[in-house]
Amino acid sequence: MRRQLQLNAMVGSYQQESCLSLINNPRFLCGQLHGKFVSSIHSLNAIMQRVKPENKNLKTIGLIGGMSWESTEYYYRQINEGIRSKLGGLHSAKILLYSVDFSPIEKLQHAGDWDGTAEILASAAQSLEAGGADFFLICTNTMHRVSDSVTATVDIPLLHIADATGDVLKADGIRRIGLLGTAFTMEQDFYRKRISDHYGIDVVVPDSNDRKQVHDIIYQQLVLGDVRTESRKIYLDIIERLRQRGCEAIILGCTEICMLVSQEDTDVKLYDTTSIHAQLAVEKALD
Numbered sequence: 001m002r003r004q005l006q007l008n009a010m011v012g013s014y015q016q017e018s019c020l021s022l023i024n025n026p027r028f029l030c031g032q033l034h035g036k037f038v039s040s041i042h043s044l045n046a047i048m049q050r051v052k053p054e055n056k057n058l059k060t061i062g063l064i065g066g067m068s069w070e071s072t073e074y075y076y077r078q079i080n081e082g083i084r085s086k087l088g089g090l091h092s093a094k095i096l097l098y099s100v101d102f103s104p105i106e107k108l109q110h111a112g113d114w115d116g117t118a119e120i121l122a123s124a125a126q127s128l129e130a131g132g133a134d135f136f137l138i139c140t141n142t143m144h145r146v147s148d149s150v151t152a153t154v155d156i157p158l159l160h161i162a163d164a165t166g167d168v169l170k171a172d173g174i175r176r177i178g179l180l181g182t183a184f185t186m187e188q189d190f191y192r193k194r195i196s197d198h199y200g201i202d203v204v205v206p207d208s209n210d211r212k213q214v215h216d217i218i219y220q221q222l223v224l225g226d227v228r229t230e231s232r233k234i235y236l237d238i239i240e241r242l243r244q245r246g247c248e249a250i251i252l253g254c255t256e257i258c259m260l261v262s263q264e265d266t267d268v269k270l271y272d273t274t275s276i277h278a279q280l281a282v283e284k285a286l287d
Contacts, residue, residue: 062133181253
């Protein structure tokens with residue numbers, strides 16, 4: 001039996017080599033079987049043309065994630081769902097993901113060492129560019145604090161989350177908006193001033209006690225995947241207080257907040273920056 005198998009293998013190998021030899025032999029092509037052989041090759045080429053990738057013009061999306069990975073998961077899913085919705089079938093997004101370790105970044109944030117955080121993200125952006133990304137996203141609102149420093153180190157464009165949000169707010173005619181996010185996002189100018197200056201929208205943040213609660217729930221619960229009913233109630237109460245201050249809608253200005261609060265929980269209009277950012281990535285990839 002073993003000898004028979006070895007013989008079959010030798011015969012099969014010989015047949016393959018003979019076939020390749022014939023294919024590469026011009027005399028064979030000019031022989032009696034020329035017509036049938038060429039016809040077969042043409043048929044094969046026609047099949048290959050039909051199975052060519054239809055998304056050859058789909059751009060590659062670079063994602064700097066991991067801040068936290070809980071929200072990066074939402075980005076990955078929503079971008080792929082968006083591409084599938086647009087193209088149908090088995091299409092999915094072309095994504096390069098650089099997921100950072102959030103622990104050292106969180107320590108640098110609270111120590112006020114933003115230059116240190118910028119170095120980490122700049123290295124990630126450079127890796128995405130080297131890997132072939134056509135553009136990139138920073139999958140967090142807070143780290144847009146250093147977006148200018150990061151973009152200065154690469155040639156590919158950044159899709160800025162505040163601009164993505166501002167465009168939607170302007171299109172919807174929003175004039176006064178409440179902002180929830182980390183203390184850095186709510187209290188520093190890099191985010192709210194960009195929206196107010198570029199889009200002419202009045203940005204309102206909660207009072208100091210409410211800001212602390214919003215911030216603590218993000219860092220002590222949501223980035224760990226800990227979603228609590230009592231925390232949802234705290235957020236909804238804060239949203240109601242912002243509405244009473246004249247806010248027409250609320251920006252969920254931290255990419256984890258969508259884990260806790262959704263439009264089903266309130267009749268106040270919510271703008272989920274994670275979804276808005278992901279949708280813009282889909283549009284850019286298809287552009």
